[in-house]
Structure formats: C-alpha cells, structure tokens
Amino acid sequence: MIEIKTLRAASNSALPKRIPYTSPQQTHTATVRRGKPSPVEATLRTGVSAKIIPFILMHIACIAIFFVGISLPAVLLCIGLYMVRMFALTAGYHRYFAHRAFKTSRFFQFVLAVVGTTAVQKGPLWWAAHHRKHHKYTDQEGDLHSPVTDGFWWSHIGWVISKKYDPTDLKGIKDFARYPELRWINKYHLIPVIALAVLCFVLGGWQWLVWGFVVSTVLLYHGTFSVNSLAHMWGSRRYATGDESRNNFLIALWTGGEGWHNNHHHYMASVKQGFYWWEIDFSYYALKMMSWMRLVWDLRLPPEQLLAGATAS
Numbered sequence: 001m002i003e004i005k006t007l008r009a010a011s012n013s014a015l016p017k018r019i020p021y022t023s024p025q026q027t028h029t030a031t032v033r034r035g036k037p038s039p040v041e042a043t044l045r046t047g048v049s050a051k052i053i054p055f056i057l058m059h060i061a062c063i064a065i066f067f068v069g070i071s072l073p074a075v076l077l078c079i080g081l082y083m084v085r086m087f088a089l090t091a092g093y094h095r096y097f098a099h100r101a102f103k104t105s106r107f108f109q110f111v112l113a114v115v116g117t118t119a120v121q122k123g124p125l126w127w128a129a130h131h132r133k134h135h136k137y138t139d140q141e142g143d144l145h146s147p148v149t150d151g152f153w154w155s156h157i158g159w160v161i162s163k164k165y166d167p168t169d170l171k172g173i174k175d176f177a178r179y180p181e182l183r184w185i186n187k188y189h190l191i192p193v194i195a196l197a198v199l200c201f202v203l204g205g206w207q208w209l210v211w212g213f214v215v216s217t218v219l220l221y222h223g224t225f226s227v228n229s230l231a232h233m234w235g236s237r238r239y240a241t242g243d244e245s246r247n248n249f250l251i252a253l254w255t256g257g258e259g260w261h262n263n264h265h266h267y268m269a270s271v272k273q274g275f276y277w278w279e280i281d282f283s284y285y286a287l288k289m290m291s292w293m294r295l296v297w298d299l300r301l302p303p304e305q306l307l308a309g310a311t312a313s
C-alpha cells in the first residue's frame, strides 16, 4: 500500500500536493453545520460571470434546428466537430496541459491549444490550472466542482458561470504559462471560436452553423461537464482513491475515455484512462496512433503494481 502511495505521489510530482482527505460524510456534516448556501445562492453570492449570457444564448439557439431543417452532412458535421473538439479537450487540455501525460513538440502543443479553444471552454491555461485544483482538493473544501460537497448542479454548471473562477491562475500552471504563444491563445481564446462559427456559416449556411457549431458545442459542454458531476456520483469504484470518483462506461463513450474517472484519480499521470482492453478510451487510441507518426511521444502508462492495487468495492 505504501508502495502504491509512493508511486501515485511520484507520478504527479509536477502538480500541487494533494490535501489530506476527509470523508464525504464528515465534509457534508461540517458544511451543513456552517450553513452552506445552495448552488443557486452560491452562484449569486460569488457573482455571475458575463459568460452566462453567451452560455444561455447557445442553449436557446438550439431551438433553431426546427427552422433550419436537418440533413446528413449537417448531422455528420455536428458529430465530427464534437469528436475532434472532445479529443482536443481530453487529450490536449486534460491529459497534456493539466497532467503532462505525454510529450509533444512546441508546435503541436500549440495546435492542441488552438483546437481546444474551439470547444468554447476558455483557454488551455485557464482550463488546466483549474483542473489541477480539482485534483488537489478532490471532493472536499476547496474543490471547484464537487457534487459531494456542493451538489450536482453546482458541479455541472454553477462553477462554470460563477464569476469567482473567471481569472486564469497562472501560478497554478507555470510550466506552460512560460510559453508566450500559449498565454496569447489563452487570452484571445475567442478568436478560433468565432473563426469556426464563421467557417460553418460560409460553407453550409444557417443549417451548418446551427448543427455544426451551436448544437455540437452545447453537447460538448454537457459531455465535458458530466465528468465533473456524474463521474463523481454514478458508476463503480475499483480503487480506494480517497474521493468519490467513479468508473462509468457510458460517460467514457461520450467523452472519449474520460469516464474511467476512478482510474484517473488513482493514477492521474496516465495517458490512458481505460486501464484494461475492455475499457474503451478513444482518446488514448488516437494518441497511440499519433505516437506512431511521432506527433506525440513518451506516453506515460500506469505501473503494474499500481494497476493491481484495486482496493475499493
């Protein structure tokens, strides 16, 4: 057990030290006693970010599917852009920028960053710095989006529209903040977003804009957010990670492998989150193929002793 703990700690040496865990029951009792506000109250107290406006408008704009009609190319574009951007988020923003699970060139790191911004979830430094905090305080006081401490809606959407988390914590991502091009794209993250929307419109009119950009982006929001909310509530636990992370096949399907979230909290530096062959992980398969083309290399895998350390029910 000590050996496994040492391995996990060593694997995450680039990240801040994890805060010792208090059980969810203890945390819950403590927070209830202090009169923790509901997610809506908490959002209002922390202030609502200006980004709530485009966020709501994107959801309302989905109604436009009834006016623009449907076609096979439009649906394929919707699915295609979902998959490409989900890959940029999971392989790029998450596994590379937040966890350094593989290595790549400075050029391809920038490509991952630019494609990632088109997912409309802000810049890579913002995303990865916040995510590192989630691992530092998982499911206890200080976690930005825990359904255990703050409920489903806060972990799914509340924290995203809260003003409190608008700034980028550059100190939490110093290793990548030293690249000026990454700081630039992090600041001007809306440029690729607008470019993608315009491109969809120019190539396919309103129908491609609505299906390819609007609907695809809203699905992408909730696909990604489900890892923060549902993957800490719904599924099985293989490892005693000291938090409520879960493994869930369905979430893994729609997030390109991110649903193996208990595995991920067990060994966050791993490039693959599906530890076994039956744990489908499309992002890992794509990264593996990219490694054959030398676009990425030094893919980090979990040590055998650590895989065997299944202790949770």
Ligand SMILES: [Zn+2]
Pocket: 134, 138, 227, 228, 232, 245, 261, 265
């Ligand atoms: Zn998590």
Ligand SMILES: [Zn+2]
Pocket: 094, 098, 099, 131, 135, 264, 268
């Ligand atoms: Zn992570």
